Amino acid sequence: MSIKYAETEPATGTSKYVGQGVDRRDGPAKTTGQARFAAEFPYPDLAYAALVHATIARGRIIALDTAAARAVRGVIDVLTHENAPAMKPAPKMSFLDLSSIASGTSVNYLATDEVHWNGQPIVVVVAETPETARYAASLVRPSYQELPATVDFAAGEPNAVPEKGIPIMESGADKGDARAALAAAPVSVDLRFSTPPYNHNAIEPHATTAVWDGDHLTLHEGAQNIPWLRKHLAQRFGVPETSVRILSPYVGGAFGGKSRAWAGTLLAALAARATGRAVRLALTRAGVYHTVGGRTPSTQRVALGADAQGRLTALIHTSVSRTGRIGGMPEPITAASHHLYAAPNIHLAQNVVQLDLLPNTFMRAPGESIGTFAVESAMDELAWQLGMDPIELRMRNEPERGPVGGQRFTHRMLKEAYALGAERFGWRERDPRPGVMRDGRWLVGMGVATAFHPSMRMPAQVTVRLGADGTLVVRSGMHEMGMGTATVQAQIAADEMGVPLESVHVEYGDSDLPPGPGAIGSVQTASAAAGVIDACAKLKKSALALARRAPGSPLRGHKLEDLVARDGGLHHAGGGQTYGEILTAAGRDHLEAESKAGMLGFVARTVLERRRKVRAATGAQFCEVRVDPDTMEVRVSRWLGVFDVGTVINAKTATSQLRGGIVMGIGMALSEQTLVDGRDGRIVNPSLSEYHVPVHADIPHIDVHYLNEPDPTTPLGLLGIGEVGITGVAAAVANAVRHATGKRVLDLPITLDKLL
Incomplete structure (x- = not known):
């Protein structure tokens, strides 16, 4: 039986563990050195x-x-x-x-x-x-x-050609006449951005x-x-x-690498x-x-036209990225611009150049992380040109449906995220004038940006075994990179079957298990959850069938939809039985159910669904920086992220994931870059001593909140958390620096020389 990728029923168990901040099950093994890599x-x-x-x-x-x-x-x-x-x-x-x-x-x-x-x-x-x-x-x-050989991105950029479309990724789009609308707009910005190559630096x-x-x-x-x-x-x-x-x-960490x-x-x-x-x-x-491939460098043009009231009349977002001559995939840099802002005229185009370098690969939120830097920086600059609050500008252009294709949003609560974030961050205390706010000698700036990442699901096979002793074993070849995979799936299974969390065991990380979804694209939790829910439903159905055949069972004559899974069994208002009682009476020591989902048809289903609806995790990133007026040293002093990521299964691991994405985005904004010698293609800083990732001293306390409103079209209302946290981060930093100094930095990272 295939998992249905359409509107789904809510969970059938009594929720007890979903949403709780449960400690990761792999925590003790990792912190005591018992985990083997x-x-x-x-x-x-x-x-x-x-x-x-x-x-x-x-x-x-x-x-x-x-x-x-x-x-x-x-x-x-x-x-x-x-x-x-x-x-x-x-x-x-x-x-x-x-x-x-x-x-x-x-x-x-x-x-x-x-x-x-x-x-x-x-x-x-x-x-x-x-x-x-x-x-x-x-x-x-x-x-x-x-x-x-051609190894210099800047030198190769003029030879870029339009990328070929990839069925499961956003690429180019045209709606109306964006060029004419831009030329006629009373207020406009037309900016060119660049981002450098980035490399993976997992702990392992x-x-x-x-x-x-x-x-x-x-x-x-x-x-x-x-x-x-x-x-x-x-x-x-x-x-x-x-x-x-x-x-x-x-x-031990991956992020796509x-x-x-x-x-x-x-x-x-x-x-x-x-x-x-x-x-x-x-x-x-x-x-x-x-x-091992890293993230492609990019150049991007974002041009925005608006009327005097700040309503967009034109949105142009084009990009150039690179692949290798012997591999790599184009980065969907303009993907978020398909969905962020209502505009009657939109032009999106992605171009690619092949170089004699190691091919690029996926890196946390490929496309969206660097694409949102450009479009969200441009929106902030348009707000400066209009003399308008940047949040008000965004809310004035919040779309009712997909701006390019008119698809319906399955779930979108950006207005609520910005409202909550502005209140908690103290946005009203922001003096809108640049370079005016100070803390002693430090210049203080505040910036915002929108986070966006599409939500997908992939096929996952899961088996669930119910023992007469009350234990539940969930088996799927999932992956544990530090996000708490086994923990959250145990929470879901425990609630679905109404059993104690400690009685659920999750087996994963082995190709001998039923094939699980990849830990890519923020798809694993929702994809595996669909399989767990389906297998648990089959288990409960089988358990009820056994009970109905037993003389004197209090479940005889009842339908599954009349029962609630709780207290280790199936119950109704007048009584019930534990699973152990059902299995013992039937002379069985276990029951097992399997959820199967094949890859056949996945691409066609994904493409068809994209034409009809937009499903995505979103958020509002709030950043405060302090800038030394003499040295132009930039320090991030406060951070708040408010996210609409659907249902949160584990409050602790979700918060950790979102914080991790923000930390990675701060590194992108202020320090990280891979330096390639334009003569021979040699990477000149291939180490953590010269490739500067953030350390504890670079990061303030990161305040994370989420709305916890389920998406009605996904299992348990899940949307995905792993990647949305990095999107919008670099733009929020750049926008805060613009507020603090009056200078717009268009090229990452934001280093001292670009502000002096």
Whole structure:
């Protein structure tokens, strides 16, 4: 039975745990060191691998001197394109098979002498210890024939072409004549923004432990999408999917970087097959930058036209992003602009340029995070031009339906979010004049911006087993990256079945389990919840069927809709039975139910639904900054985010997720950027000492509130939380800086030199 992606019935159990701030179940294991990550599983005769990275942007390897590396004591093998066993090529990307998205690049590693980017792995050294492997790798001496390469985004930007539309993502749009309306508008702004490349910096760098037993591969991997990775590995190594087992009980952070199969994963499995040993390959920080894609840089134009009352007459948002010549997907930078503001004339266009660099990949709210920086900064600048409060400008242009396609909103409470945020933040105390508010010598500025992220669901399979002892086991190959996956699904199952939370056990992170949804696109919780609810409904139906056959059961003659799941069983006003009593009377020790949902038709269903409705999480970001008038140092001093994210399952983990997104957005606004040498494509700051992520001293207390109003079209009213928190953040900071200093910064990050 497939999960229905339409209006759904409310939960059938008595809610007791949903909405509560329950501690994460994986917390004790992680804080006491009992949790094992991918690089911590012991195997007898374990070997270690290290990579040699290319130092040119494009060309061919004409010689590899590996003699010194092979002579190092403890080296087991040195794998190159001259001696490595062949993998099958990566499958071409197809939205009829979403697992094909798992290909990080199209490069067939160690099967070619071609070099496609500076940092591409070209040699794998396998040794008895990680130190030996790294040392031997440093002794490999490659020689190259260099070929012309384009690695500078600014230089390549003029060659950008319109991107090809992707069925499940927003792209270009035209409504009316936006150019003519802009030219005729009494008030307008026309701004050009830029954002730099960004790289993933998860607490757990990418690591793989690979073990072959004949044609059976066991892989310990921090993965965001186990089913996609499993199918990809089976294709690359020419074995059945059932011969690949992926174990990923804990993922130490990901944000999109672990949603694909990158070189480290593939080469660890290749090295294990070549040597006949269990092999561990743990990337260094620099190795992550060299082999795992990050966020694309962008340039964006946002032009807004309005009448004297602040009603938009034109909205133009165009972008240029990049991919690699050997992979990557366009970033949906203008996606939020489809839905944020009512305007009779709208033009949205996305362009892309291919460079000789490691392909980009997903990074928290791909598209929306950098797209909202531009459009929300432009809205703030329009408010300055109009002499209007920026919140009032946004509310005056709040749409009744989808601004481009006229779709209905399934749920939209932005006005309520802004009203609550303005009250709690003390927005009325803001002096609208720039550079006037002070705290001692510090300039004080306040800014706002809208948060937006679309809500989707993906197929998920879930089994739920009910024991006669009252235990409930939920099984699905979901992913735990720190968001509390097992905890929230246990809360949902406990309420659905009316059992104590402590009696629910959740199994996840294993490809031997029913395939779960990927932890991508903020889809996992809602997608898995649909499966849990469906399986629990089937369980209750089966339990009632058993009870009806038992003489003297107080449930005989009752329909399921007349009963309430509570106190460990099914009950009505006149009585009831526990599940244990039902199963014992029937001579059964357990019942099991399964919710099945296939990928077939998912893309078509998603595209069709998008034509009819807009479903999204939204929010209002409020930022206060202090700026030193002499050095122009910017400090974020206060933050408030008010979000409309549908039903909140766990108050504690939801708040943590939203705060985490805001912290990441503050890093984007003030410090983070990947620096690429425009001559040879080398990343010059591939470490946490030079790529500046926020630390505790950079972040104030972040006040988070949510409206907790369910969306009527989703299971339990869920919308998704993981990504909406970062959207609008960079714009809120930039808008606060504009208020404090009078200067509009159009290019991230907002560093001292741009304000002095």
